[in-house]
Structure formats: structure tokens, C-alpha cells
Amino acid sequence: LTTAYDMAVITSAAIRNPSFLTYFGTGRYTIPPTNLQPDERPLTNQQFLLLPDQDWAYNPDVIGGKVGFTDEARHTMNPAARKNGRTLIAVVWGGGGDNKFYDTQALFDYGFDGFSPVPVERDAFQNLSVPIVQDGQVVGEMVYSTDVADQELLITKGTSSNLQYHPVLPGQVE
DSSP, X not given: OOOHHHHHHHHHHHTTSHHHHHHHTOSEEEEOOOSSOOSOEEEEOSXXXXXXXXXXXXXXXXXXXXXXXXTTTEEEEOOEEEETTEEXXXXXXXXXXXXXXXXXXXXXXXXHHSEEEEEEOXXXXXXXXXXXXXXXXXXXXXXXOOOOXXXXXXXXXXXXXXXXXXXXXXXXXX
């Protein structure tokens, strides 16, 4: 048994592997003839979001995906899409047949179009200090800094991007 969250975490880790992403993102492949099978064998991924000739479902932003079916989860899908430097993973379970493709597209539309990036500069997290106190006397300070690069915070479009950073630090450390 697994959860939708588990599938998102697994997919997130897997798409960081270029070899996995090659297979995960292949819409069609033809197995060449072998010494045991003289004919080519064409294979088509049922992840129609990857297939340009499936124009009702195709999404050029999709970089890979898996579809499936179990009695418990019904029709399932967990594709990944990349647009404007942002990667999203959708996990859709319980859909009926082709509805999973429409539901997934709605999730990607919301994820890519419903949020705006706001820069969070690394300097906001540098040299934050808290006094170290022993027996009521300040004996030093604890300084927090990070080497993490500047980041982006996604906020709902229409929300003011005039955000202020206010670190919450303890008044002192005993």
C-alpha cells in the first residue's frame, strides 16, 4: 500500500535521475528485431500527456508520467511537468478513465498559472544572533547564517508581493 504523498515523493526523487527521466518521458519506442523476434515491436506509453498526436490530452510541458489502475485507487496517474523553471508533480487517483487527464491538466494549470514567484534573498538569513546566557550573564552569542542561495517563495497571484521578513528567534539561549 502507498499514499498519493508517497508517490509524489518517489516521483520527485526519481526525476532527478537523467536515466529514469529518459524512460519516464518517452511517449513511443520501437523494440528492434532480435534473433528470437524478427519483427519490430512498437510500444506506446499510455501517458497521453506525452503524445503530440493525442491533441485532446497532450501537454508539451509534461516531462514524464505513469498511469495505472488498481481496484482500490481506480484510474491513477502521476506525471511531472516543467515550465518556466518550475517543476510540478501531480498525483491523481480515483478518476474515471480519461477524466484523469483533464483533472491533471487542471492541476498543472492551477500550479503554473495561479502563483507568482517572490525572491527571498539569502541575506535575509545571515548573521542572525541570539545571546547565550549562563547564570543570568551573557557569555556569548549564537549566530545563524546559511550558505543556501537565494530562493523563491510562491504566493497566490493577486497577493501583495510587498512581503516583509521577520525572523522569530528566542530572546536568549540558556
